[in-house]
Amino acid sequence: MFTSRAALTVALCAGLSSAIPAHAQAQERFGFGREATAHEIEGWNIDARPDGVGLPPGSGTAAQGRDIYNARCVACHAEDLNGPMGALAGGIGSLATEKPLRTVGSYWPYATTLWDYVHRAMPFDAPQSLSADEVYAVSAYVLFRNGIIKEDEAMNADTLARVKMPNRDGFYDDPRPDVFNTACQRDCRQGAKRPVQGPPPGQSDTTGGATGIGGGASPQ
Ligand code: HEC
Secondary structure, eight states: OHHHHHHHHHHHHHHHHTOOOHHHHHHHHHSOOOOOOHHHHHHHOOOOOTTSTTOOSOEEOHHHHHHHHHHHTHHHHOTTSOOTTOOOSOOTTOTTSSSOOOOHHHHOSBHHHHHHHHHHHOSTTSTTOSOHHHHHHHHHHHHHHTTSSOTTOOEEHHHHHHOBOTTTTOOOOOOOOSSOOOSOOSSOTTTOOSOSSSOOTTOOSSSHHHHOTTTTOOOO
16 A cells, blocks of 8 residues: 555656646647737736735826816716716715615725726726826825815825725625525434525525524515
8 A cells, every 4th residue: 555655656746747837738739829928918917906016106186187087987977976877976874874875985995996997997988098197196086076085195006005995894704604504414314304405494585594684584
């Protein structure tokens, strides 16, 4: 037993040491394709993380962003930033009320996400047409109109990552199980009353049991 396992280990190591890179293998096997160059990857690698990693150099204030907003965003998001295509401002403090208004200001936990989103996807009719400075400026404008920063506060890779969004601490792990597994898990063939999956009898909705939201109602 020991001998054969040792032999296998040796064989595996030998295999690894003579391994050729995966991309070369793919090339050989399929006869097409090549490794993407760093320059090619750069074009796709545009995400900005909550801690600011990925944000490029550049800077802009809300005062500068106002003109950009009025030229490039107002048609869809309206002067009050509450247009039908996406509410960008307001609603702060409304999330736990009967009429929650989810906006960048009331809902989004990180200001860097605003930069990332506007940079990659807005204006909707011409995505990625704004310069880094313009995205910083218009992001600053959206934050300013939410009352989160001052009009003359310059946003850049450093300051944007340090903005504390009102709902930063409003997210939590959802502890709901996605299966109801209170039934027997082992050796249940005899005496098992119901299958492991699915809501308990009398509970028709999938969110009910764990949170109490609408739970316990019997289907009529
Ligand atoms: C042609 C219309 C149009 C223009 C112009 C436009 N947007 Fe949008 N915007 C949209 C639409 C549509 C959505 C929703 C997209 C979706 O949900 O996939 C959206 C969503 C957004 C969101 C996300 C809102 C949310 O809470 O989900 C932000 C932020 C945003 N836009 C910012 C901007 C900024 C800043 C500009 C100007 C630089 C801009 N938009 C220009 C149509 C537009």
